[in-house]
Every structure is written in structure tokens, then in C-alpha cells.
Amino acid sequence: MVNELLGTDYESFTPASVEIPTTLNKKSDLIFETGPNGKQLLHVEFQTSNDPVMHHRMHLYAALLYYQRPAIDSIKQLVFYVGDAKMRMKASLEKPGLSFGYQIVDLRDFSYQKFLESRHIEVALFALLADLQSETPASVIRRIAMRLASEVHGRERLASFLVDLEILAQLRNFETIVQEIRRDIAMFEFDITKVSLFREATEAGEKLGMERGMEKGMEKGMEKAVLTMNKNGLPTHQIAQMLDLPEAGVQRIIDENMPKKAKASVKKTTRKK
Numbered sequence: 042m043v044n045e046l047l048g049t050d051y052e053s054f055t056p057a058s059v060e061i062p063t064t065l066n067k068k069s070d071l072i073f074e075t076g077p078n079g080k081q082l083l084h085v086e087f088q089t090s091n092d093p094v095m096h097h098r099m100h101l102y103a104a105l106l107y108y109q110r111p112a113i114d115s116i117k118q119l120v121f122y123v124g125d126a127k128m129r130m131k132a133s134l135e136k137p138g139l140s141f142g143y144q145i146v147d148l149r150d151f152s153y154q155k156f157l158e159s160r161h162i163e164v165a166l167f168a169l170l171a172d173l174q175s176e177t178p179a180s181v182i183r184r185i186a187m188r189l190a191s192e193v194h195g196r197e198r199l200a201s202f203l204v205d206l207e208i209l210a211q212l213r214n215f216e217t218i219v220q221e222i223r224r225d226i227a228m229f230e231f232d233i234t235k236v237s238l239f240r241e242a243t244e245a246g247e248k249l250g251m252e253r254g255m256e257k258g259m260e261k262g263m264e265k266a267v268l269t270m271n272k273n274g275l276p277t278h279q280i281a282q283m284l285d286l287p288e289a290g291v292q293r294i295i296d297e298n299m300p301k302k303a304k305a306s307v308k309k310t311t312r313k314k
Contacts, residue, residue: 042121042159042167045159046155047119047144051083055075056074057082071085072084073085081113082113082116084116085119085121086099088120088122088130089212096141100141103116120143121148122147123167125212151171153169153172153173153181156168156171157181157185162188169213170209179221182215186206191276191279263294267291268295
């Protein structure tokens, strides 16, 4: 994200073995060695609210880093502001005999598209904290979710990304939207017994009081999940993987529920061929 937003070309980010003394009750977020031989440090902070003494904090961090690493050539300091209120922090400290500055990056200074179109899926998550322009939060979050579903492989890894998305959503009070999208698109739940559609289907079956009725209700729930995911642009193979169903079975459900006009169009195209 540093390279993409700021136009820098750091080739690597190696965690630096330096710490701010704990007696100050302050712990820096991220410190990286970004140059050869550890001669350049990159110090990154994520700030969720306006700290009126942020410029003093950053100056203190810089002084302590130079103290611990007297041989370093330079320290670049960045504060990524991800708060909901308008950013009001100072990025410099001027006193007699002292001139200090660092860089504040407000994510809302960038279009959500810059994040969403990043080649790094981790960066795409931050789209919901950027300038949404004319888009609704739900629209942007849904696009992030669809990209996650199509590019992140493995249930545990995808689940981890979704947890990150919900945490970031809390910074803008968007968590309710994320939860609604998770209910709408069955791909967000990986334990099938916890899928809301599955529970609804099971309850419907139990109300019938018959094993056959229960199975029928579960089938209906699965069918609804398949159609919802298909409507939101998820490919057949991905739906099959998420719901643990045969790909042929998923395609059959989609075909059987295709509108009559669409079916007629497909048949007409096939006859022409």
C-alpha cells in the first residue's frame, strides 16, 4: 500500500528488530528496514482518531529510533489515518532549534477504485475506507467481497480475510452492511451447519415433522443459496466449492431456474450454431 499510494519503490519490507521502550507506554505499529544493510527505516502508524499530540509522538519515536540505530541514514515516517472524523492532526513540529515533519496519509484522499484495482488483494480491503465517490457503502463492500471470493483460495484463508473486512468496516460503522451481505451471499459461511439458509431450510423441514420433508427443506435452502450466489456473479465452480456440491448439480439448479425468455434465447442460439 505504501508503494502504490505514495509512488515509492521499496523493494522489500523487513521487520526491524527495534522497539520503543515500554516504560513510555507507547508501542509503534510497524517498523521496517527498507534499504540495503538496514540503513533506511520505514515507520508506519495506523490512526483511527485525531490525536492532538500526534506530531509530538512521531517526533519522540523518530528520536528514539535514531538513538537505538545511530548508524541509520534515514527514517521515513507515515501515519495512515483511517478514522471517521475529518483528519485534523499536525504533520510537523517547529520549535526554536527544532524542525521536524512526517507524512500523514488520509485514505479518503484516494478513490476507492485505487484500492479495489490493486494487484494486492490485501490492499483491496481498504477500499471501504477510501473516498466512495458516488457509490454506496454496500456497493463497494459487495465488490470487495466478490473479489475475495474469486481470488482467495482456501476456506480458512478466505475466512481470515472476511474477519479483516468486518474489522475495517467497524471504523466507518459499516459492519451492519457487511453482515447483511454475508447473509445475502452464502459464500461467506463455510460451516454449512451455520449457514443461515441451511438453518432456515432445516427448520422448515423440522416443522413438517418428517425426514423427507426436512431433506426437501434443506434442498430448497441450497437452491436459494446457489441462485443468490449466481445472481451476484459467482462462477459455477466457485459456488460448487463453497457449498460442497457437484459442479454439475449447481449448473442444473441454475439452468432449471433460468427465466423462460433466457432459455428460449439459449435454444435459438444453439439451433443457429
